[in-house]
Amino acid sequence: MTTLDTDVVVIGAGPVGLTLANLIGVRGHRAAVLEARHELIDYPRGVGLDDESIRTLCTTGLWQKIQPYTVPHHVVRLVNGSGQVLATNDPRTQEFGYPRKHGFIQPLVDQELAAGLGRFPGATLHFGHRVTGIEDRGDHVAVTAEELDADGNVTGTITVTGRYAVGCEGGSSFTRKWMGAKFEGKSPSTRWVVVDVENDPIGTPSVYLGADPRRPYVSIGLPQGVRRWEFMLHDDEPTELVDNPAFMHSLLKRHVPDPAALTVINQRTFTHHGRVASDFRRGRVFIAGDAAHLMPVWLGQGWNSGIRDATNLAWKLTAVLNGDAGDSLLDTYTQERRKHASDMIDVNMAAGTVMKMGRVSGKLRDVAASALNVMPKWKSYFTELRFKPMPRYTAGVVVDQTTLAPGTAEAAFKRGRLAPFVDSAGELSPVGLQFIQPRVNTAQATDVLLDEVVGDWWTLATWGSNPTAYLSPADLELVRRHRIKAVSFMPEAQRAWAEKQYADSPVPVTVVGDTTGALKDWFDVRACGLVVLRPDRFVAAASLTVQAPKALAAVAAAGSFAAVDTAEETAQTLVTEGIPA
16 A cells, blocks of 8 residues: 655546646645546547636646647637528637637647646656545545556555545546535437547638537637537437448538548547536535536536636635635635536526527527627627626625625625616626736836736735725734735826835835726726735725725635734744745
8 A cells, every 4th residue: 555645636637637736736735636547638628718717827837838729719600501600709808818719729738737747846646546435534635546557457556645635537526426416407318429630621710600400510620720520419310320431421521522531530429418516525525627517518618617616726725725714715615616617507508509409490590690680789798708607706705895794795786786886797896706907017027917917816906006005003914924915006107106105015015007097997987996806816805995904804704814923923924935024
C-alpha cells in the first residue's frame, strides 16, 4: 500500500479537474490528480469556449499557451431545411475583456492544462489510478485507488489523503454515487453521430445549427482546419449503422460533393442528457463538471459550466486552506452553482426542442422566426446572446444592496427598490454578477486588462475616491488580514493627481485610470460608488462609498471570514507575506 498526502485530491483529469488543480496550485496549495486512463482523452469533445472561461484560464496563467488552439467570434446561425437563416448569434460586446464566443480544440487545451501542473512542486498527476474508495475521516479525507498497468491489470493500491476531495470524473462519477446524491433530470433517447475531418472541405469559419425536419444537423468550423458535423439518428436507425461507410457518406453527401475523399479523424455516437445532482457537497467531498451536471451541446455550455464550477470552488477551498475562512464557506458552492447549472440545462433542452421540430411545427417556427427578425429588440435577444442565463448569485457570498444584509441579494432584485438606478440590461443591482474587465492604465502598466491589475483575490474598489477614506482601524486590520486589495477607479485625466493624493493611505491604494469610460459608465447606472469583488471577480457587495465599513463587515460575514488576528500576529503575517503594514 502506497500513501501520498496533499491538500486537495482531484479525481479525474478532464478539463475541470485539471483547471481546478491549476487554480489550487497557482494560489500556493497542493493538489493530486488521479486519473483511471493512462493518457488524456485524445478525441475532440467540447468545441465552444466562453469569455468567462478565458478569464479563468488567464488566472491559471495558461491562456497564452491555450490561445493558439482557439478562434474568436464564433458566429452561430440557426437555419431551417431550406438554408434560411432563422436566427444569428453573434455577440460583439467584450464586457469581460475577450470576445464572447470562441471555437477551440479540446484535446490540445487539455494537454496545456496538464502540462501546466508541472509549474507547481505540490501538484501531481497520476495516470492509471482508478478510484475505488473514499473515506471522510472528519478532519481529512482518504481516497483509495487501484494502480493499473497498460492492460488494465491491478498492480498495487494507493491511498491519497487530503483536506478535501473533488470528483471531476464525468457523468458516471464514482464520487457522486459515493455521496448518495440524486442525478435528477432527463436523458432523451435521441442519438447523434459526430464526425470530425481534417483539411476543412467547406471552409466557412463559424457554426450552423441545421433545424432540418428531415434530419437535424450541426456544422462547425474549428481551429487548425478541422470541420465537425453532428447528425441526429432517427429512432428506427440502429446505432451500429454508423459503422457502415455507405450510411455515413449518405449523411455527408448533402454537405460535400465527395464524402469518400474526406479524412476522418474522429467519429463517435452520443446521447444528450439534461441532469443535475441534488447536492454538490457531502462533508469534505465535492463534485464538479459532468459529475455534477450534464447538459445538451446546443449552446456549447457543458465545458464552460464545468470551468465555472472549478472557478467557484477553487477560491473557496483556497480561503479555507489558508485559514482565511471557515469551512461553512464551502456550503455556498452548491448554493451558488447548482441553480445556474440547472437554468443552463433548461435553456439547452429548449434549444434542442427547436432543433428537432417536425415538418408542421418547423414551418410554424420558421414563420415566427421571420416575424421576430424584423423586430430589433427580439432580434438582438438572439444576436447578443441575451437568452443565455448569466451566472447570478442571489444567495451565498453576496450582500444585499438595499439592506446590506449578508448571504442574500434578493431584496435588491425586487423591482422599484433601486429605481431609477437600472442598468442598460434592466438589472437593478450588480451584486452576484461578474464585474466587467475593460482595458486600463496604472502607474506600472499601460493598456492592460483590469484583472492583471487587481489580481485574483479580494478587491475593495471605489469610483473617484479613496477606498480607505471611511474605514476604521478595525476595518483596515480586516483588509490587511485578508489581503484585500484597495483600488480607486479614476478618469485617466485624474490618475496622476490621485496617485499623489493617496500615496500616504493607511493601506496601499492602486489607482486605475479608466481610459475607455467603461468603468464610469458601469458605476453611473448603478446605485453604488463602492464594490467588493470576490476572487472569482463576482460582485460580493455594492454600496455608497460612505457605507464601506458596513459593506465590508457584511462580506466578512457572508464569506465566513476568519477573525482578525491580534495586532502583533497581523504584523507578523504581513512581514512574512511581504505586505506593508
